[in-house]
Amino acid sequence: GAVVSQHPSRVICKSGTSVKIECRSLDFQATTMFWYRQFPKQSLMLMATSNEGSKATYEQGVEKDKFLINHASLTLSTLTVTSAHPEDSSFYICSARASAPTDRFGVRAGELFFGEGSRLTVL
Amino acid sequence: AQSVTQLDSQVPVFEEAPVELRCNYSSSVSVYLFWYVQYPNQGLQLLLKYLSGSTLVKGINGFEAEFNKSQTSFHLRKPSVHISDTAEYFCAVSLPIYNQGGKLIFGQGTELSVKP
Numbered sequence: 001g002a003v004v005s006q007h008p009s010r011v012i013c014k015s016g017t018s019v020k021i022e023c024r025s026l027d028f029q030a031t032t033m034f035w036y037r038q039f040p041k042q043s044l045m046l047m048a049t050s051n052e053g054s055k056a057t058y059e060q061g062v063e064k065d066k067f068l069i070n071h072a073s074l075t076l077s078t079l080t081v082t083s084a085h086p087e088d089s090s091f092y093i094c095s096a097r098a099s100a101p102t103d104r105f106g107v108r109a110g111e112l113f114f115g116e117g118s119r120l121t122v123l
Numbered sequence: 124a125q126s127v128t129q130l131d132s133q134v135p136v137f138e139e140a141p142v143e144l145r146c147n148y149s150s151s152v153s154v155y156l157f158w159y160v161q162y163p164n165q166g167l168q169l170l171l172k173y174l175s176g177s178t179l180v181k182g183i184n185g186f187e188a189e190f191n192k193s194q195t196s197f198h199l200r201k202p203s204v205h206i207s208d209t210a211e212y213f214c215a216v217s218l219p220i221y222n223q224g225g226k227l228i229f230g231q232g233t234e235l236s237v238k239p
Binding site for chain 2 (some may be wrong): 006032034036041042043044046049051057069091093095097110112114115116117119
């Protein structure tokens with residue numbers, strides 16, 4: 001079926017460094033992608049809605065200067081955690097909404113697909 | 124605003140027994156409803172969804188859910204569970220796509236633990 005790829009799947013970094021996580025839709029175009037974070041044993045909290053060619057829409061309480069989102073193409077959105085600290089350690093998951101139907105894998109416009117997640121550990 | 128409440132954080136059950144995972148939602152506008160499953164350290168897999176039409180929705184792995192508008196509920200059921208069903212289950216609501224891109228709001232999750 002249609003796939004959303006996240007990279008890297010795991011990353012360990014030192015405190016104060018920046019980390020970039022990529023979210024790619026492999027078989028379809030997505031004008032809208034969503035970024036979530038998930039702490040252990042907790043639910044997924046929506047961080048922001050990423051729109052191709054425009055600024056991301058952040059949820060209340062999410063620092064946009066801390067979590068930079070770029071959606072430069074119809075198949076790629078990136079989340080950059082700037083000046084990461086241990087409290088930023090979490091599981092980050094993206095999802096992509098198909099913006100057009102595609103015969104390949106029978107993807108319908110509007111369908112939502114999730115990536116496999118990226119686990120960030122900040123030392 | 125929309126919200127989702129999963130009434131049970133943990134549900135232990137024996138293999139081959141039936142199970143129901145409860146979900147209630149709140150919204151002032153029409154929403155779509157979903158159930159997802161998450162295995163440890165993995166992403167989400169869609170079990171089933173309700174967009175419109177028949178209120179009884181059948182999904183993968185033998186799961187089904189019933190949309191009850193009057194009770195604002197969307198409970199997930201399976202008549203006979205397997206060990207492999209042990210996972211975290213999330214109920215979610217979304218707005219229509221034209222409204223904020225159809226973002227998904229998740230419930231707190233229910234940990235289903237199937238014991239032999």
